Amino acid sequence: MVRFKNGEVEAFEELFKRHFGKVVNFAYQFTGSQPRAQEIAQEVFMQVVKAAPRYKPQAKFTTWLYRIATNACLNELRRPEHRTSRRGLERESAEEGEEVGETDLEDHGTHQPDDRLAGRELADKIREELSRLPGNQRAALLLSRVEGMSYEEVAGTLGVSEGAVKSLVFRATARLRRELAEFVGDERD
Amino acid sequence: MSETRGSAKAALPFRCRAIQRELVAYLDGELSRRKARRVARHLDSCTGCLAERDALDRVRGMVGELAGPSLEESAERLALARVRQAIGEGSSRGALSAWRLPALAASLGAAMIVIWQIQTRVAPKPVEVASERSSSEGVVAQTAVGGGKAEGGTGRGLEPEKGRSKRAMGVKIAKRGRSDSTLSSPPGPLYENPELFLDLPLVLDLEKLEEFEAVMQALPGSGRGPKARGTDERG
Numbered sequence: 001m002v003r004f005k006n007g008e009v010e011a012f013e014e015l016f017k018r019h020f021g022k023v024v025n026f027a028y029q030f031t032g033s034q035p036r037a038q039e040i041a042q043e044v045f046m047q048v049v050k051a052a053p054r055y056k057p058q059a060k061f062t063t064w065l066y067r068i069a070t071n072a073c074l075n076e077l078r079r080p081e082h083r084t085s086r087r088g089l090e091r092e093s094a095e096e097g098e099e100v101g102e103t104d105l106e107d108h109g110t111h112q113p114d115d116r117l118a119g120r121e122l123a124d125k126i127r128e129e130l131s132r133l134p135g136n137q138r139a140a141l142l143l144s145r146v147e148g149m150s151y152e153e154v155a156g157t158l159g160v161s162e163g164a165v166k167s168l169v170f171r172a173t174a175r176l177r178r179e180l181a182e183f184v185g186d187e188r189d
Numbered sequence: 190m191s192e193t194r195g196s197a198k199a200a201l202p203f204r205c206r207a208i209q210r211e212l213v214a215y216l217d218g219e220l221s222r223r224k225a226r227r228v229a230r231h232l233d234s235c236t237g238c239l240a241e242r243d244a245l246d247r248v249r250g251m252v253g254e255l256a257g258p259s260l261e262e263s264a265e266r267l268a269l270a271r272v273r274q275a276i277g278e279g280s281s282r283g284a285l286s287a288w289r290l291p292a293l294a295a296s297l298g299a300a301m302i303v304i305w306q307i308q309t310r311v312a313p314k315p316v317e318v319a320s321e322r323s324s325s326e327g328v329v330a331q332t333a334v335g336g337g338k339a340e341g342g343t344g345r346g347l348e349p350e351k352g353r354s355k356r357a358m359g360v361k362i363a364k365r366g367r368s369d370s371t372l373s374s375p376p377g378p379l380y381e382n383p384e385l386f387l388d389l390p391l392v393l394d395l396e397k398l399e400e401f402e403a404v405m406q407a408l409p410g411s412g413r414g415p416k417a418r419g420t421d422e423r424g
Contacts, residue, residue: 016269025257034258042268046275126251144217145253151219170213177248184247 016045019062022147023069029142030073032127040076044069063156066143070157074135122183129179133172136160140168141176204231205238212242216249 023044028037047068055064130138136158143154144165151165158165177184201209208231214220215228232239391398 012272013269016272017265020265020268021257021260024260028258029255037258038260038264038268042271045268045272049272049275122251123255126255130252141252145249146255151214151217166214166219169217170210173213173245173248173252176252177245180248180251181244183251184244 012049015048015061019065020045023065026066026069026142026147027073027076029127029130029146030070030138031076032131036076040069040072044072047072059156060153062147062149063153066147066149066157067159070139070143074139077135122180125180125183126176129176132179133175137168137172137175140165141172144169201237205235208232208235208238209241212238212245213249216242216246 020041023041024034024037027040027044028034031037031040044065048065051068130141133141139158140154143149143157144151149157151162151169154165154169155162160168208228211220211224211228215225220228232242
């Protein structure tokens with residue numbers, strides 16, 4: 001990033017190739033829509049270009065990048081059309097058996113078709129529950145679980161304390177655990 | 190369901206509730222050693238919390254294993270091309286904006302200079318006025334002390350000089366009179382030369398009179414020359 005800031009355009013292409021896929025993935029898990037996720041990732045990298053002169057290499061580049069990405073995703077959630085259109089379209093395409101360019105849960109090639117169907121159902125359920133989480137809880141959980149960030153890095157990305165991240169991740173996980181009780185088993189019921 | 194959950198939670202001992210709040214951070218390896226040991230010790234002896242830990246761990250695993258979209262290379266290339274285009278536009282815009290601030294500062298400075306120059310031309314120059322005053326006062330003093338003859342020989346020869354000094358003094362008095370409306374006593378020169386009082390109405394409108402005179406001179410066949418003016422002034 002420092003090289004790009006100093007005028008090396010090739011350095012930006014390196015950054016783009018290294019991080020674009022990850023940002024798309026993050027935005028996809030956040031919004032549940034692949035086309036929108038690609039648009040968001042593109043917007044994120046445009047913002048990176050615009051903000052490059054102001055970039056200060058105090059924190060990790062990924063922290064800065066995911067801060068921009070998280071803000072873009074949170075802005076996306078505020079769009080009114082997002083809530084109504086996204087789920088319906090994705091469901092329809094899945095039901096029609098279209099190629100949506102994804103597998104649901106990681107398929108390592110050992111599962112039977114029934115298992116895959118169950119996996120898809122479970123993945124749909126997880127995404128549905130993820131989409132119901134408040135934005136900050138969702139961001140904290142995805143940054144921690146999907147992007148593999150430490151709480152400290154998540155805190156830096158979201159601009160909150162580590163204690164707040166701990167609380168956000170716990171609340172998000174506990175809520176998913178309640179809503180997905182039929183899949184994970186509930187010893188207490 | 191929520192009632193069941195609520196009652197199940199309420200039924201949990203306080204210690205278990207406190208431990209379960211730490212379980213996600215424990216699984217994420219984000220607890221301090223001391224806290225992690227405490228949680229581990231509790232899990233060794235509490236089957237309920239152990240089951241909860243396993244359930245939370247499964248949820249963590251499910252979220253972590255959610256597959257991402259399979260991104261086509263063409264989509265990535267297209268996105269990169271768009272961003273590259275934005276970089277190009279951004280750099281040209283950046284170059285413009287880099288010039289914008291100095292240009293603005295320069296134009297502002299030029300405007301300030303122009304305004305200052307206009308003001309200095311329009312406003313009366315205090316130095317010149319002071320010199321005019323001092324010269325006129327000097328002439329008045331000379332005429333007062335020398336009585337005219339010592340200066341210029343004949344009285345006639347002194348007339349224009351005297352007239353000029355009177356005129357200058359008159360202008361000075363007129364200016365003072367106009368600027369200081371609360372004049373309680375006559376100014377010093379007027380006090381010394383009270384005969385100037387006679388000419389005061391004349392010198393107050395001296396500029397108008399001079400203008401009138403110039404117009405009259407410009408008229409064809411008026412027959413009013415400098416000599417005639419001198420006569421008028423004397424008369």
